[in-house]
Amino acid sequence: MTHPNSNIETILITGGTGFAGSHLVDALLASGQKNIHVTSYGTETGHVGEILPSTQIHPLNLTDFEKTKELFEKVQPTQIYQLAALASVGSSFDQLDTVLSANTQIQLSVLSAAQEVCPQSRILSIGTALEYKPKETALKETDVLGPVNPYGVSKVTQEMLAHSFHRQHNLDVVFTRSFNHFGERQAPGFVVADFSLQVAKLTRSDSASKEISVGNLAAKRDFTYVKDIAQAYILLMDKGKTGEIYNVGSGITHSVEEVLQKLISLSGLNIRVTIDEKKFRPIDVPVVLADIEKIKKLGWKASTNIDEALKLTFNYYMNNY
Amino acid sequence: MTHPNSNIETILITGGTGFAGSHLVDALLASGQKNIHVTSYGTETGHVGEILPSTQIHPLNLTDFEKTKELFEKVQPTQIYQLAALASVGSSFDQLDTVLSANTQIQLSVLSAAQEVCPQSRILSIGTALEYKPKETALKETDVLGPVNPYGVSKVTQEMLAHSFHRQHNLDVVFTRSFNHFGERQAPGFVVADFSLQVAKLTRSDSASKEISVGNLAAKRDFTYVKDIAQAYILLMDKGKTGEIYNVGSGITHSVEEVLQKLISLSGLNIRVTIDEKKFRPIDVPVVLADIEKIKKLGWKASTNIDEALKLTFNYYMNNY
Structure with a gap:
Protein backbone atom coordinates (compact mmCIF):
# COMPACT_ATOMS: atom_id res chain seq x y z
CA MET A 1 0.00 0.00 0.00
CA THR A 2 3.03 2.29 0.05
CA HIS A 3 3.92 4.43 -2.91
CA PRO A 4 6.96 3.25 -4.88
CA ASN A 5 8.55 6.67 -4.34
CA SER A 6 7.05 7.23 -0.94
CA ASN A 7 10.37 8.36 0.52
CA ILE A 8 10.46 11.40 -1.73
CA GLU A 9 6.92 12.54 -1.03
CA THR A 10 6.20 15.74 0.83
CA ILE A 11 2.80 15.29 2.36
CA LEU A 12 0.46 18.04 3.43
CA ILE A 13 -2.69 17.15 5.35
CA THR A 14 -5.05 20.10 5.63
CA GLY A 15 -7.17 19.74 8.73
CA GLY A 16 -4.59 17.18 9.79
CA THR A 17 -5.09 17.65 13.53
CA GLY A 18 -8.75 16.65 13.30
CA PHE A 19 -10.26 13.22 13.91
CA ALA A 20 -9.60 11.41 10.61
CA GLY A 21 -6.49 13.59 10.08
CA SER A 22 -4.84 12.43 13.28
CA HIS A 23 -5.34 8.76 12.38
CA LEU A 24 -3.99 9.45 8.89
CA VAL A 25 -0.83 10.93 10.45
CA ASP A 26 -0.49 7.79 12.61
CA ALA A 27 -0.83 5.57 9.56
CA LEU A 28 1.61 7.57 7.40
CA LEU A 29 4.21 7.62 10.17
CA ALA A 30 3.78 3.87 10.62
CA SER A 31 4.36 3.37 6.88
CA GLY A 32 7.72 5.14 7.17
CA GLN A 33 6.77 8.61 5.91
CA LYS A 34 8.63 11.40 7.68
CA ASN A 35 7.94 14.48 5.66
CA ILE A 36 4.38 15.04 6.86
CA HIS A 37 3.01 18.53 7.38
CA VAL A 38 -0.41 19.34 8.77
CA THR A 39 -2.47 22.48 9.09
CA SER A 40 -4.40 23.09 12.28
CA TYR A 41 -7.24 25.52 12.72
CA GLY A 42 -6.28 27.41 15.86
CA THR A 43 -3.48 26.21 18.09
CA GLU A 44 -5.04 23.04 19.54
CA THR A 45 -3.09 20.17 18.05
CA GLY A 46 -4.20 17.29 20.29
CA HIS A 47 -2.77 13.87 19.47
CA VAL A 48 -0.86 15.16 16.42
CA GLY A 49 1.00 17.60 18.68
CA GLU A 50 2.48 14.55 20.43
CA ILE A 51 3.58 12.66 17.32
CA LEU A 52 4.79 15.33 14.87
CA PRO A 53 7.52 17.95 15.41
CA SER A 54 6.01 21.38 15.96
CA THR A 55 7.81 22.64 12.83
CA GLN A 56 5.52 20.38 10.80
CA ILE A 57 2.31 21.69 12.37
CA HIS A 58 1.07 24.92 10.82
CA PRO A 59 -1.74 26.88 12.46
CA LEU A 60 -3.62 28.30 9.48
CA ASN A 61 -7.02 29.61 8.54
CA LEU A 62 -7.35 28.05 5.11
CA THR A 63 -10.00 30.54 4.01
CA ASP A 64 -7.07 32.98 3.73
CA PHE A 65 -5.68 32.36 0.26
CA GLU A 66 -2.49 34.41 0.61
CA LYS A 67 -1.47 32.62 3.82
CA THR A 68 -2.36 29.27 2.29
CA LYS A 69 -0.20 30.03 -0.72
CA GLU A 70 2.70 31.05 1.54
CA LEU A 71 2.50 27.72 3.31
CA PHE A 72 2.42 25.83 0.01
CA GLU A 73 5.49 27.76 -1.14
CA LYS A 74 7.31 26.85 2.03
CA VAL A 75 6.30 23.18 2.15
CA GLN A 76 6.12 22.42 -1.62
CA PRO A 77 3.83 19.45 -1.13
CA THR A 78 3.73 16.60 -3.63
CA GLN A 79 0.66 15.02 -2.00
CA ILE A 80 -2.19 16.96 -0.44
CA TYR A 81 -4.86 15.30 1.67
CA GLN A 82 -7.62 17.93 1.72
CA LEU A 83 -9.46 17.03 4.92
CA ALA A 84 -10.27 20.57 6.05
CA ALA A 85 -13.93 21.56 6.36
CA LEU A 86 -16.15 23.28 8.86
CA ALA A 87 -18.92 21.05 10.18
CA SER A 88 -22.47 22.33 10.37
CA VAL A 89 -23.01 24.46 13.42
CA VAL A 99 -20.38 26.94 6.78
CA LEU A 100 -21.08 27.31 3.08
CA SER A 101 -18.64 30.12 2.46
CA ALA A 102 -15.88 28.78 4.71
CA ASN A 103 -15.94 25.35 3.05
CA THR A 104 -16.05 26.89 -0.41
CA GLN A 105 -13.17 29.26 0.38
CA ILE A 106 -11.07 26.54 2.01
CA GLN A 107 -11.38 24.38 -1.09
CA LEU A 108 -10.75 27.32 -3.42
CA SER A 109 -7.65 28.33 -1.43
CA VAL A 110 -6.19 24.85 -1.48
CA LEU A 111 -6.90 24.28 -5.18
CA SER A 112 -5.68 27.72 -6.24
CA ALA A 113 -2.52 27.39 -4.15
CA ALA A 114 -1.87 23.93 -5.63
CA GLN A 115 -2.44 25.25 -9.15
CA GLU A 116 -0.07 28.17 -8.64
CA VAL A 117 2.62 26.55 -6.50
CA CYS A 118 2.66 22.80 -7.14
CA PRO A 119 0.49 21.97 -10.19
CA GLN A 120 2.04 18.47 -10.35
CA SER A 121 0.93 17.54 -6.85
CA ARG A 122 -1.77 14.96 -6.25
CA ILE A 123 -4.79 16.00 -4.20
CA LEU A 124 -7.22 13.74 -2.34
CA SER A 125 -10.48 15.65 -1.92
CA ILE A 126 -12.61 14.27 0.90
CA GLY A 127 -16.36 14.13 0.34
CA THR A 128 -19.18 12.52 2.24
CA ALA A 129 -22.13 10.16 1.95
CA LEU A 130 -24.24 13.20 2.84
CA GLU A 131 -23.75 14.46 -0.73
CA TYR A 132 -26.09 11.78 -2.08
CA LYS A 133 -29.83 12.03 -2.41
CA PRO A 134 -30.79 9.42 0.18
CA LYS A 135 -32.11 6.04 -0.89
CA GLU A 136 -32.69 2.74 0.90
CA THR A 137 -30.31 0.66 -1.19
CA ALA A 138 -26.54 0.89 -1.65
CA LEU A 139 -25.32 4.23 -3.01
CA LYS A 140 -23.12 4.08 -6.09
CA GLU A 141 -20.73 6.82 -7.16
CA THR A 142 -22.91 7.56 -10.20
CA ASP A 143 -26.06 8.06 -8.11
CA VAL A 144 -27.89 11.36 -7.99
CA LEU A 145 -26.70 13.99 -5.52
CA GLY A 146 -29.14 15.79 -3.22
CA PRO A 147 -27.88 16.69 0.23
CA VAL A 148 -30.50 17.35 2.89
CA ASN A 149 -28.48 19.84 4.92
CA PRO A 150 -26.17 22.77 4.21
CA TYR A 151 -23.09 20.88 5.37
CA GLY A 152 -23.81 18.30 2.67
CA VAL A 153 -24.32 21.15 0.19
CA SER A 154 -20.93 22.61 1.09
CA LYS A 155 -19.26 19.23 0.54
CA VAL A 156 -20.88 18.94 -2.91
CA THR A 157 -19.52 22.41 -3.65
CA GLN A 158 -16.03 21.35 -2.55
CA GLU A 159 -16.20 18.31 -4.79
CA MET A 160 -17.53 20.22 -7.82
CA LEU A 161 -14.92 22.91 -7.39
CA ALA A 162 -12.12 20.33 -7.30
CA HIS A 163 -13.65 18.67 -10.34
CA SER A 164 -13.65 21.98 -12.21
CA PHE A 165 -9.96 22.56 -11.38
CA HIS A 166 -9.20 19.02 -12.48
CA ARG A 167 -10.93 19.60 -15.80
CA GLN A 168 -9.89 23.18 -16.44
CA HIS A 169 -6.34 23.19 -15.09
CA ASN A 170 -5.45 19.50 -15.24
CA LEU A 171 -4.94 19.27 -11.47
CA ASP A 172 -4.51 15.67 -10.37
CA VAL A 173 -7.41 15.15 -8.00
CA VAL A 174 -8.92 11.95 -6.62
CA PHE A 175 -12.24 12.11 -4.76
CA THR A 176 -13.80 10.24 -1.88
CA ARG A 177 -17.32 10.06 -0.62
CA SER A 178 -16.71 8.81 2.88
CA PHE A 179 -19.40 7.11 4.93
CA ASN A 180 -19.79 7.15 8.74
CA HIS A 181 -16.57 6.51 10.58
CA PHE A 182 -15.75 6.26 14.25
CA GLY A 183 -12.94 5.46 16.63
CA GLU A 184 -10.63 6.91 19.23
CA ARG A 185 -10.54 10.72 19.53
CA GLN A 186 -13.79 11.43 17.70
CA ALA A 187 -15.60 14.41 19.19
CA PRO A 188 -18.96 13.82 20.88
CA GLY A 189 -21.82 14.85 18.62
CA PHE A 190 -21.33 11.79 16.41
CA VAL A 191 -23.41 8.80 17.40
CA VAL A 192 -20.73 6.21 18.27
CA ALA A 193 -18.64 8.76 20.17
CA ASP A 194 -21.74 9.99 22.03
CA PHE A 195 -22.88 6.54 23.05
CA SER A 196 -19.37 5.39 23.97
CA LEU A 197 -18.93 8.44 26.17
CA GLN A 198 -22.30 8.02 27.87
CA VAL A 199 -21.82 4.33 28.53
CA ALA A 200 -18.25 4.93 29.77
CA LYS A 201 -19.49 7.58 32.19
CA LEU A 202 -22.22 5.30 33.51
CA THR A 203 -19.65 2.54 33.93
CA ARG A 204 -17.48 4.71 36.14
CA SER A 205 -20.36 6.35 37.99
CA ASP A 206 -21.28 5.29 41.55
CA SER A 207 -24.93 6.07 40.99
CA ALA A 208 -27.31 3.10 41.14
CA SER A 209 -29.39 4.55 38.30
CA LYS A 210 -28.01 3.17 35.05
CA GLU A 211 -30.08 4.73 32.31
CA ILE A 212 -29.35 6.16 28.91
CA SER A 213 -31.70 8.38 26.92
CA VAL A 214 -31.46 8.25 23.16
CA GLY A 215 -33.14 9.33 19.91
CA ASN A 216 -34.04 7.24 16.89
CA LEU A 217 -32.35 3.83 17.17
CA ALA A 218 -33.80 2.37 13.98
CA ALA A 219 -31.53 4.27 11.57
CA LYS A 220 -29.05 2.02 9.77
CA ARG A 221 -25.61 3.31 8.92
CA ASP A 222 -22.52 2.11 7.13
CA PHE A 223 -20.01 2.34 10.01
CA THR A 224 -16.27 1.99 9.42
CA TYR A 225 -13.39 2.12 11.86
CA VAL A 226 -11.38 5.30 11.33
CA LYS A 227 -8.03 3.50 10.97
CA ASP A 228 -9.46 1.59 8.01
CA ILE A 229 -10.61 4.90 6.55
CA ALA A 230 -7.06 6.26 6.90
CA GLN A 231 -5.73 3.23 5.00
CA ALA A 232 -8.28 3.87 2.25
CA TYR A 233 -7.09 7.47 1.91
CA ILE A 234 -3.46 6.38 1.59
CA LEU A 235 -4.42 3.78 -1.00
CA LEU A 236 -6.44 6.30 -3.01
CA MET A 237 -3.57 8.78 -2.91
CA ASP A 238 -1.31 6.07 -4.33
CA LYS A 239 -3.62 4.21 -6.70
CA GLY A 240 -6.82 6.21 -7.20
CA LYS A 241 -7.52 7.17 -10.78
CA THR A 242 -7.33 10.90 -11.41
CA GLY A 243 -10.72 12.61 -11.63
CA GLU A 244 -12.52 9.59 -10.18
CA ILE A 245 -14.78 9.38 -7.14
CA TYR A 246 -14.58 6.47 -4.69
CA ASN A 247 -17.05 5.57 -1.97
CA VAL A 248 -15.22 4.77 1.26
CA GLY A 249 -17.28 2.63 3.61
CA SER A 250 -17.74 -0.92 4.82
CA GLY A 251 -20.53 -1.86 2.45
CA ILE A 252 -22.69 -3.17 5.29
CA THR A 253 -25.05 -1.46 7.70
CA HIS A 254 -25.68 -1.77 11.40
CA SER A 255 -28.61 -0.15 13.18
CA VAL A 256 -27.84 2.50 15.76
CA GLU A 257 -29.58 0.20 18.25
CA GLU A 258 -27.16 -2.64 17.48
CA VAL A 259 -24.20 -0.32 18.11
CA LEU A 260 -25.66 0.84 21.40
CA GLN A 261 -26.31 -2.74 22.57
CA LYS A 262 -22.75 -3.76 21.69
CA LEU A 263 -21.37 -0.84 23.73
CA ILE A 264 -23.63 -1.67 26.68
CA SER A 265 -22.48 -5.25 26.51
CA LEU A 266 -18.82 -4.07 26.57
CA SER A 267 -19.59 -2.17 29.77
CA GLY A 268 -20.85 -5.33 31.46
CA LEU A 269 -23.62 -3.28 33.04
CA ASN A 270 -27.37 -3.57 32.99
CA ILE A 271 -28.25 -0.23 31.39
CA ARG A 272 -31.82 0.75 30.70
CA VAL A 273 -32.40 2.50 27.36
CA THR A 274 -35.18 5.06 27.08
CA ILE A 275 -36.31 6.66 23.87
CA ASP A 276 -36.68 10.44 23.88
CA GLU A 277 -38.59 11.60 20.81
CA LYS A 278 -37.22 15.09 21.35
CA LYS A 279 -33.85 13.71 20.28
CA PHE A 280 -35.23 12.62 16.90
CA ARG A 281 -33.96 14.72 14.03
CA PRO A 282 -36.53 16.43 11.81
CA ILE A 283 -35.27 14.31 8.92
CA ASP A 284 -33.51 11.12 9.71
CA VAL A 285 -32.58 9.14 6.66
CA PRO A 286 -33.47 5.49 7.45
CA VAL A 287 -30.56 3.82 5.61
CA VAL A 288 -27.16 5.02 4.45
CA LEU A 289 -25.17 2.27 2.73
CA ALA A 290 -22.13 2.38 0.41
CA ASP A 291 -21.66 0.38 -2.74
CA ILE A 292 -17.90 -0.24 -2.47
CA GLU A 293 -17.20 -2.25 -5.61
CA LYS A 294 -15.06 0.54 -7.06
CA ILE A 295 -12.59 0.90 -4.19
CA LYS A 296 -12.53 -2.89 -3.65
CA LYS A 297 -11.08 -3.22 -7.15
CA LEU A 298 -8.15 -1.09 -5.99
CA GLY A 299 -7.52 -3.56 -3.19
CA TRP A 300 -9.14 -1.97 -0.14
CA LYS A 301 -11.82 -3.12 2.16
CA ALA A 302 -12.51 -2.34 5.80
CA SER A 303 -10.57 -4.97 7.74
CA THR A 304 -11.49 -4.23 11.36
CA ASN A 305 -14.73 -5.87 12.41
CA ILE A 306 -17.23 -3.73 14.24
CA ASP A 307 -16.95 -5.55 17.59
CA GLU A 308 -13.20 -5.05 17.71
CA ALA A 309 -13.49 -1.41 16.59
CA LEU A 310 -16.18 -0.64 19.17
CA LYS A 311 -14.06 -2.23 21.89
CA LEU A 312 -11.08 0.00 21.00
CA THR A 313 -13.34 3.03 20.89
CA PHE A 314 -15.07 2.23 24.18
CA ASN A 315 -11.74 1.67 25.91
CA TYR A 316 -10.54 5.05 24.65
CA TYR A 317 -13.52 6.81 26.22
CA MET A 318 -13.13 4.78 29.43
CA ASN A 319 -9.52 5.94 29.71
CA ASN A 320 -9.81 9.53 28.54
CA TYR A 321 -12.99 11.02 29.97
CA MET B 1 -50.69 27.47 -19.50
CA THR B 2 -52.12 29.93 -16.98
CA HIS B 3 -52.58 28.95 -13.38
CA PRO B 4 -56.23 28.40 -12.34
CA ASN B 5 -55.83 31.01 -9.60
CA SER B 6 -53.39 33.15 -11.52
CA ASN B 7 -55.26 36.33 -10.67
CA ILE B 8 -54.44 35.94 -7.00
CA GLU B 9 -50.74 35.28 -7.48
CA THR B 10 -48.13 37.72 -6.30
CA ILE B 11 -45.09 37.09 -8.42
CA LEU B 12 -41.53 37.97 -7.52
CA ILE B 13 -38.82 37.59 -10.14
CA THR B 14 -35.36 37.92 -8.63
CA GLY B 15 -32.95 39.15 -11.27
CA GLY B 16 -36.09 40.10 -13.21
CA THR B 17 -34.45 42.93 -15.14
CA GLY B 18 -31.91 40.58 -16.72
CA PHE B 19 -32.11 38.86 -20.10
CA ALA B 20 -34.39 35.87 -19.41
CA GLY B 21 -36.10 37.87 -16.63
CA SER B 22 -37.21 40.64 -18.98
CA HIS B 23 -38.77 38.13 -21.40
CA LEU B 24 -40.45 36.40 -18.48
CA VAL B 25 -42.01 39.71 -17.43
CA ASP B 26 -43.25 40.22 -21.04
CA ALA B 27 -44.81 36.76 -21.04
CA LEU B 28 -46.46 37.10 -17.62
CA LEU B 29 -47.91 40.51 -18.52
CA ALA B 30 -49.22 39.05 -21.79
CA SER B 31 -50.91 36.25 -19.85
CA GLY B 32 -52.82 38.82 -17.80
CA GLN B 33 -50.69 38.90 -14.64
CA LYS B 34 -50.50 42.32 -13.03
CA ASN B 35 -48.93 41.72 -9.67
CA ILE B 36 -45.37 41.21 -10.85
CA HIS B 37 -42.43 42.42 -8.80
CA VAL B 38 -38.80 42.22 -9.86
CA THR B 39 -35.51 42.82 -8.15
CA SER B 40 -32.77 44.61 -10.03
CA TYR B 41 -29.10 44.65 -9.15
CA GLY B 42 -28.19 48.32 -9.31
CA THR B 43 -30.55 50.86 -10.81
CA GLU B 44 -30.37 49.87 -14.49
CA THR B 45 -33.77 48.43 -15.33
CA GLY B 46 -33.63 48.40 -19.16
CA HIS B 47 -36.67 46.98 -20.94
CA VAL B 48 -38.45 46.10 -17.68
CA GLY B 49 -38.27 49.77 -16.63
CA GLU B 50 -40.52 50.52 -19.64
CA ILE B 51 -43.15 47.85 -18.99
CA LEU B 52 -43.50 47.67 -15.19
CA PRO B 53 -44.44 50.50 -12.79
CA SER B 54 -41.39 51.66 -10.85
CA THR B 55 -43.13 50.65 -7.59
CA GLN B 56 -42.78 47.04 -8.74
CA ILE B 57 -39.07 47.28 -9.46
CA HIS B 58 -36.88 46.88 -6.39
CA PRO B 59 -33.16 47.62 -6.54
CA LEU B 60 -31.68 45.05 -4.19
CA ASN B 61 -28.43 43.27 -3.50
CA LEU B 62 -29.78 39.80 -2.78
CA THR B 63 -26.66 38.76 -0.90
CA ASP B 64 -28.03 40.99 1.90
CA PHE B 65 -30.39 38.70 3.79
CA GLU B 66 -32.02 41.37 5.99
CA LYS B 67 -32.90 43.56 3.01
CA THR B 68 -34.14 40.53 1.08
CA LYS B 69 -36.36 39.56 3.98
CA GLU B 70 -37.74 43.12 4.18
CA LEU B 71 -38.71 42.98 0.52
CA PHE B 72 -40.38 39.59 0.98
CA GLU B 73 -42.35 40.98 3.94
CA LYS B 74 -43.50 43.92 1.84
CA VAL B 75 -44.35 41.96 -1.31
CA GLN B 76 -45.53 38.66 0.24
CA PRO B 77 -44.88 36.66 -2.91
CA THR B 78 -46.78 33.47 -3.65
CA GLN B 79 -44.55 32.62 -6.61
CA ILE B 80 -40.83 33.27 -6.77
CA TYR B 81 -38.82 32.92 -9.96
CA GLN B 82 -35.23 32.75 -8.69
CA LEU B 83 -33.27 33.95 -11.71
CA ALA B 84 -30.63 35.96 -9.85
CA ALA B 85 -27.01 34.88 -10.20
CA LEU B 86 -23.69 36.47 -10.91
CA ALA B 87 -22.07 35.23 -14.10
CA SER B 88 -18.42 34.22 -14.14
CA VAL B 89 -16.16 37.24 -14.44
CA VAL B 99 -18.93 34.42 -7.96
CA LEU B 100 -19.10 31.39 -5.69
CA SER B 101 -19.98 33.27 -2.55
CA ALA B 102 -22.36 35.74 -4.19
CA ASN B 103 -24.37 32.99 -5.87
CA THR B 104 -24.43 30.92 -2.69
CA GLN B 105 -25.52 33.90 -0.59
CA ILE B 106 -28.17 35.01 -3.10
CA GLN B 107 -29.73 31.56 -3.02
CA LEU B 108 -29.47 31.30 0.75
CA SER B 109 -31.08 34.76 1.18
CA VAL B 110 -33.98 33.93 -1.10
CA LEU B 111 -34.60 30.50 0.44
CA SER B 112 -34.27 31.73 4.03
CA ALA B 113 -36.57 34.71 3.35
CA ALA B 114 -39.14 32.40 1.73
CA GLN B 115 -38.92 29.98 4.64
CA GLU B 116 -39.40 32.75 7.20
CA VAL B 117 -41.88 34.99 5.39
CA CYS B 118 -43.86 32.91 2.89
CA PRO B 119 -43.22 29.20 3.46
CA GLN B 120 -46.22 28.31 1.27
CA SER B 121 -44.82 30.08 -1.78
CA ARG B 122 -43.63 28.17 -4.81
CA ILE B 123 -40.08 28.73 -5.99
CA LEU B 124 -38.63 28.05 -9.42
CA SER B 125 -34.86 27.62 -9.04
CA ILE B 126 -32.99 28.19 -12.29
CA GLY B 127 -30.06 25.91 -13.00
CA THR B 128 -27.96 25.33 -16.08
CA ALA B 129 -26.67 22.70 -18.50
CA LEU B 130 -23.23 23.69 -17.21
CA GLU B 131 -23.97 21.69 -14.04
CA TYR B 132 -23.61 18.41 -15.91
CA LYS B 133 -20.45 16.47 -16.48
CA PRO B 134 -20.20 16.90 -20.25
CA LYS B 135 -20.99 14.00 -22.56
CA GLU B 136 -21.60 13.67 -26.29
CA THR B 137 -25.13 12.32 -26.05
CA ALA B 138 -28.32 13.88 -24.66
CA LEU B 139 -28.11 14.84 -20.99
CA LYS B 140 -30.82 13.47 -18.72
CA GLU B 141 -31.80 14.96 -15.38
CA THR B 142 -30.40 11.89 -13.60
CA ASP B 143 -26.99 12.21 -15.24
CA VAL B 144 -23.85 12.84 -13.24
CA LEU B 145 -22.95 16.43 -12.36
CA GLY B 146 -19.45 17.79 -12.93
CA PRO B 147 -19.19 21.44 -13.95
CA VAL B 148 -16.00 22.49 -15.69
CA ASN B 149 -15.99 26.09 -14.45
CA PRO B 150 -16.69 27.90 -11.17
CA TYR B 151 -19.91 29.46 -12.50
CA GLY B 152 -21.22 25.94 -13.09
CA VAL B 153 -20.07 25.00 -9.58
CA SER B 154 -22.00 27.93 -8.09
CA LYS B 155 -25.14 26.84 -9.96
CA VAL B 156 -24.80 23.31 -8.58
CA THR B 157 -24.49 24.86 -5.13
CA GLN B 158 -27.65 26.92 -5.70
CA GLU B 159 -29.53 23.81 -6.76
CA MET B 160 -28.28 21.67 -3.88
CA LEU B 161 -29.08 24.40 -1.39
CA ALA B 162 -32.64 24.70 -2.70
CA HIS B 163 -32.92 20.92 -2.59
CA SER B 164 -31.83 20.90 1.05
CA PHE B 165 -34.46 23.54 1.96
CA HIS B 166 -37.07 21.55 0.07
CA ARG B 167 -36.18 18.41 2.02
CA GLN B 168 -35.53 19.94 5.40
CA HIS B 169 -38.17 22.69 5.53
CA ASN B 170 -40.70 21.44 3.00
CA LEU B 171 -40.25 24.46 0.76
CA ASP B 172 -42.07 23.98 -2.54
CA VAL B 173 -39.23 24.20 -5.07
CA VAL B 174 -39.14 23.18 -8.73
CA PHE B 175 -35.80 23.09 -10.54
CA THR B 176 -34.64 23.77 -14.08
CA ARG B 177 -31.44 22.97 -15.84
CA SER B 178 -31.63 25.44 -18.70
CA PHE B 179 -29.63 25.00 -21.90
CA ASN B 180 -28.30 27.76 -24.19
CA HIS B 181 -30.86 30.45 -24.94
CA PHE B 182 -30.70 33.54 -27.09
CA GLY B 183 -32.84 36.36 -28.37
CA GLU B 184 -33.40 40.08 -28.16
CA ARG B 185 -31.61 41.96 -25.40
CA GLN B 186 -29.00 39.32 -24.60
CA ALA B 187 -25.67 40.86 -23.63
CA PRO B 188 -22.70 40.31 -25.93
CA GLY B 189 -20.40 37.64 -24.53
CA PHE B 190 -22.83 34.88 -25.48
CA VAL B 191 -22.26 33.35 -28.88
CA VAL B 192 -25.50 34.21 -30.71
CA ALA B 193 -25.55 37.77 -29.34
CA ASP B 194 -21.90 38.22 -30.26
CA PHE B 195 -22.30 36.99 -33.82
CA SER B 196 -25.55 38.91 -34.35
CA LEU B 197 -23.90 42.08 -33.18
CA GLN B 198 -20.81 41.59 -35.33
CA VAL B 199 -22.81 40.76 -38.45
CA ALA B 200 -25.19 43.70 -37.80
CA LYS B 201 -22.23 46.06 -37.49
CA LEU B 202 -20.70 44.80 -40.74
CA THR B 203 -24.06 45.20 -42.47
CA ARG B 204 -24.26 48.86 -41.54
CA SER B 205 -20.57 49.58 -42.06
CA ASP B 206 -19.38 51.37 -45.21
CA SER B 207 -16.09 49.53 -45.23
CA ALA B 208 -15.48 47.22 -48.16
CA SER B 209 -13.80 44.67 -45.93
CA LYS B 210 -16.46 42.27 -44.75
CA GLU B 211 -14.68 39.86 -42.49
CA ILE B 212 -15.50 38.23 -39.17
CA SER B 213 -12.99 36.52 -36.91
CA VAL B 214 -14.25 33.70 -34.74
CA GLY B 215 -13.15 30.88 -32.45
CA ASN B 216 -14.19 27.22 -32.50
CA LEU B 217 -17.16 26.80 -34.87
CA ALA B 218 -17.48 23.05 -34.49
CA ALA B 219 -19.09 23.06 -31.06
CA LYS B 220 -22.71 21.92 -31.09
CA ARG B 221 -25.20 23.47 -28.72
CA ASP B 222 -28.85 23.06 -27.83
CA PHE B 223 -30.10 26.58 -28.69
CA THR B 224 -33.57 27.77 -27.67
CA TYR B 225 -35.29 31.07 -28.26
CA VAL B 226 -35.60 32.97 -24.99
CA LYS B 227 -39.36 33.52 -25.29
CA ASP B 228 -39.84 29.75 -25.41
CA ILE B 229 -37.67 29.49 -22.30
CA ALA B 230 -39.92 32.03 -20.55
CA GLN B 231 -42.99 29.92 -21.42
CA ALA B 232 -41.24 26.86 -19.99
CA TYR B 233 -40.61 28.70 -16.71
CA ILE B 234 -44.28 29.72 -16.44
CA LEU B 235 -45.37 26.16 -17.17
CA LEU B 236 -42.99 24.73 -14.57
CA MET B 237 -44.19 27.23 -11.98
CA ASP B 238 -47.74 26.05 -12.65
CA LYS B 239 -47.33 22.34 -13.29
CA GLY B 240 -43.80 21.30 -12.29
CA LYS B 241 -43.68 18.61 -9.61
CA THR B 242 -42.22 19.81 -6.34
CA GLY B 243 -38.63 18.76 -5.75
CA GLU B 244 -38.16 17.72 -9.39
CA ILE B 245 -35.58 18.89 -11.91
CA TYR B 246 -36.49 19.63 -15.54
CA ASN B 247 -34.14 20.16 -18.45
CA VAL B 248 -35.24 23.17 -20.48
CA GLY B 249 -33.93 23.09 -24.04
CA SER B 250 -34.92 22.28 -27.58
CA GLY B 251 -33.64 18.71 -27.64
CA ILE B 252 -31.69 19.31 -30.86
CA THR B 253 -28.27 20.77 -31.57
CA HIS B 254 -26.92 23.17 -34.13
CA SER B 255 -23.24 23.82 -34.65
CA VAL B 256 -21.95 27.29 -33.92
CA GLU B 257 -20.93 27.39 -37.60
CA GLU B 258 -24.53 26.77 -38.71
CA VAL B 259 -25.74 29.66 -36.54
CA LEU B 260 -23.10 31.97 -37.96
CA GLN B 261 -23.96 31.03 -41.56
CA LYS B 262 -27.66 31.64 -40.91
CA LEU B 263 -26.89 35.09 -39.51
CA ILE B 264 -24.62 35.91 -42.45
CA SER B 265 -27.34 34.83 -44.82
CA LEU B 266 -29.83 37.13 -43.00
CA SER B 267 -27.44 40.02 -43.62
CA GLY B 268 -27.47 39.39 -47.38
CA LEU B 269 -23.74 40.12 -47.42
CA ASN B 270 -20.77 38.16 -48.56
CA ILE B 271 -18.84 37.92 -45.27
CA ARG B 272 -15.56 36.11 -45.02
CA VAL B 273 -15.11 34.01 -41.88
CA THR B 274 -11.63 33.56 -40.46
CA ILE B 275 -10.77 31.23 -37.62
CA ASP B 276 -8.65 32.67 -34.82
CA GLU B 277 -7.29 29.89 -32.62
CA LYS B 278 -6.63 32.44 -29.89
CA LYS B 279 -10.39 32.65 -29.48
CA PHE B 280 -10.65 28.95 -28.69
CA ARG B 281 -11.48 28.26 -25.06
CA PRO B 282 -9.06 26.06 -23.11
CA ILE B 283 -11.87 23.54 -22.71
CA ASP B 284 -14.67 23.66 -25.18
CA VAL B 285 -17.17 20.89 -24.70
CA PRO B 286 -17.94 19.50 -28.19
CA VAL B 287 -21.65 18.77 -27.67
CA VAL B 288 -24.25 20.03 -25.19
CA LEU B 289 -27.67 18.49 -25.80
CA ALA B 290 -30.76 18.21 -23.59
CA ASP B 291 -32.94 15.16 -23.16
CA ILE B 292 -36.32 16.90 -22.83
CA GLU B 293 -38.69 13.96 -22.36
CA LYS B 294 -39.53 15.06 -18.82
CA ILE B 295 -40.70 18.60 -19.60
CA LYS B 296 -42.40 17.40 -22.81
CA LYS B 297 -44.69 15.28 -20.66
CA LEU B 298 -45.85 18.48 -18.95
CA GLY B 299 -46.83 19.88 -22.33
CA TRP B 300 -43.92 22.12 -23.29
CA LYS B 301 -41.62 22.12 -26.21
CA ALA B 302 -39.73 24.94 -27.93
CA SER B 303 -42.11 26.24 -30.59
CA THR B 304 -40.03 28.88 -32.39
CA ASN B 305 -37.81 27.44 -35.07
CA ILE B 306 -34.22 28.56 -35.14
CA ASP B 307 -34.46 30.50 -38.42
CA GLU B 308 -37.34 32.59 -37.15
CA ALA B 309 -35.65 33.15 -33.78
CA LEU B 310 -32.34 34.16 -35.36
CA LYS B 311 -34.19 36.62 -37.64
CA LEU B 312 -35.86 38.29 -34.65
CA THR B 313 -32.53 38.42 -32.83
CA PHE B 314 -30.60 39.76 -35.82
CA ASN B 315 -33.24 42.46 -36.41
CA TYR B 316 -32.97 43.50 -32.78
CA TYR B 317 -29.20 44.02 -33.07
CA MET B 318 -29.67 45.81 -36.41
CA ASN B 319 -32.08 48.25 -34.76
CA ASN B 320 -30.44 48.72 -31.40
CA TYR B 321 -26.70 48.92 -31.91
Missing part, protein backbone atom coordinates in the same frame (compact mmCIF):
# COMPACT_ATOMS: atom_id res chain seq x y z
CA GLY A 90 -26.58 25.73 13.38
CA SER A 91 -29.50 26.70 11.23
CA SER A 92 -29.58 30.51 11.26
CA PHE A 93 -28.85 32.39 8.06
CA ASP A 94 -25.51 33.59 9.39
CA GLN A 95 -24.41 30.14 10.46
CA LEU A 96 -25.44 28.48 7.20
CA ASP A 97 -23.67 31.26 5.34
CA THR A 98 -20.53 30.69 7.43
CA GLY B 90 -12.58 36.00 -14.35
CA SER B 91 -10.24 33.38 -13.08
CA SER B 92 -8.34 35.00 -10.21
CA PHE B 93 -8.89 33.68 -6.70
CA ASP B 94 -10.79 36.82 -5.69
CA GLN B 95 -13.09 36.68 -8.69
CA LEU B 96 -13.83 32.98 -8.32
CA ASP B 97 -14.47 33.57 -4.64
CA THR B 98 -16.85 36.43 -5.49
